[in-house]
Amino acid sequence: MESNDLFALADELRELRETKKRLEDELKAVGLEIDRVDACLAQRMLDTETQNFTRNGTMFCLISTTRASAAAGRKDELFEALREAGYGDLVYETVNANSLSAFVKEQTTENVDVLPQWLEGLVTVFEKSTVGVRKAAR
Structure with a gap:
């Protein structure tokens, strides 16, 4: 292989890697901007108590999900409390965040929209609203 070919390939590889890095940085920035605009639109x-609307052939709908996670530094206590309350099947080396969120939502619903006392302080519960976007039906 000639030196020129070697150098040309090396230059091309360097340029491609630089392009990839620039695009990854740009993608990260776009992702942060999407999160910001999504949060503003959801709010x-x-x-305005708007559940959904259609704009330029795209439907935007408000989606609220309940998310739960172990309170800071209390994961072991949460695991023990889940086991003692008969819900040890949720506990692995870690508790799946989606399973815990669904479980906490279920327990709260069954307890007249109040977190059961045995979970107080062991989980952090918050509502997250996002906007679903899909092509509108004609």
């Missing part, structure tokens, strides 16, 4: 939809 505006909450404020």
